Amino acid sequence: MSANARYGVCPDKCSGGKPDRQMDVHEMLLSRLPESIQSEIKISGSAKRCTYCGLVYLRTTKDFGRRLGFWDSGIGGPGWTS
Numbered sequence: 001m002s003a004n005a006r007y008g009v010c011p012d013k014c015s016g017g018k019p020d021r022q023m024d025v026h027e028m029l030l031s032r033l034p035e036s037i038q039s040e041i042k043i044s045g046s047a048k049r050c051t052y053c054g055l056v057y058l059r060t061t062k063d064f065g066r067r068l069g070f071w072d073s074g075i076g077g078p079g080w081t082s
C-alpha cells in the first residue's frame with residue numbers, strides 16, 4: 001500500500017466518500033472553477049473531487065486533503081460553493 005492509499009477516502013468522511021468515488025479534477029472541470037481556485041490547484045499540482053459530496057480538495061502530500069470548496073454538491077447545489 002502506498003502512503004496515499006491511506007488517504008484515499010473523502011477528507012470530509014462523507015458517507016459515500018469511498019476511494020473509488022475520488023476523481024481527478026480534469027482540465028474541463030478546472031476551467032469552470034473560480035480563478036482563485038484554479039490558480040491554487042495549479043500551484044499545488046493537482047486536485048481531486050469526491051463525486052459523492054462534491055468536495056474539491058488538494059491531493060499533493062504537502063497539502064493533502066486541504067478543502068477548497070464544492071462543485072455540484074448535493075447540499076450546496078449546482079456549480080461552485082465554498
Ligand SMILES: [Zn+2]
Nearest residue numbers: 010014050053
Ligand atoms: Zn465526500
